[in-house]
Amino acid sequence: MKNAVYAMIAGLVLVLSAGSAWATSPEDALKYRKAVYQVYKWNMDAMAAMARGEAPFDAERFALHAGRINAMREDAIEGYVENSAIGDTTSKPEIWSQWDAFMQRQNAFEQEIGKLAETAAGGDARAIRAQFGAVGQSCKACHDDFRVSR
Numbered sequence: 309m310k311n312a313v314y315a316m317i318a319g320l321v322l323v324l325s326a327g328s329a330w331a332t333s334p335e336d337a338l339k340y341r342k343a344v345y346q347v348y349k350w351n352m353d354a355m356a357a358m359a360r361g362e363a364p365f366d367a368e369r370f371a372l373h374a375g376r377i378n379a380m381r382e383d384a385i386e387g388y389v390e391n392s393a394i395g396d397t398t399s400k401p402e403i404w405s406q407w408d409a410f411m412q413r414q415n416a417f418e419q420e421i422g423k424l425a426e427t428a429a430g431g432d433a434r435a436i437r438a439q440f441g442a443v444g445q446s447c448k449a450c451h452d453d454f455r456v457s458r
């Protein structure tokens with residue numbers, strides 16, 4: 309009987325620890341947020357080339373790139389879990405100690421990229437260029453406050 313109880317407890321512990329393997333580890337969270345930002349960068353670079361005239365302006369492609377970032381605009385935030393200011397990060401600790409200010413930067417970015425997705429769908433090159441600049445500024449405003457420059 310005692311053995312059966314021990315076996316049950318051991319089984320329960322196994323189940324619980326297997327369960328916790330599904331919880332986000334700080335390492336994975338860091339990788340995830342960096343990966344999301346790389347997606348932003350790839351698409352921003354493609355739009356920047358068009359905005360600067362280094363690549364032919366194509367409103368449809370512009371809308372595609374803006375739409376991708378817009379669809380993932382909230383995603384990086386999920387990666388800022390507790391205790392993930394670790395490893396190869398350029399996040400400042402202020403993100404966690406001044407979360408509201410960090411989220412203000414995030415909200416500004418979400419608004420600007422939302423507007424860019426809308427403007428890009430309209431196809432007016434001049435308006436698109438202007439709004440693209442506003443998105444770039446919203447990335448930079450957050451980086452200035454919350455990211456260590458290397």
Ligand code: HEC
Pocket residue numbers: 338341342343345346348349352377396397398399400403410411413414417443444446447448450451454455
């Ligand atoms: C609300 C704040 C915030 C906004 C908005 C933001 N970033 Fe960042 N970004 C960060 C922080 C913080 C890091 C550092 C992440 C880390 O290493 O932990 C970062 C890292 C990055 C990185 C480096 C990722 C890596 O592989 O190390 C790139 C590239 C980047 N951001 C691009 C962008 C672009 C482009 C935009 C706008 C389209 C943007 N970010 C918007 C805060 C922000």
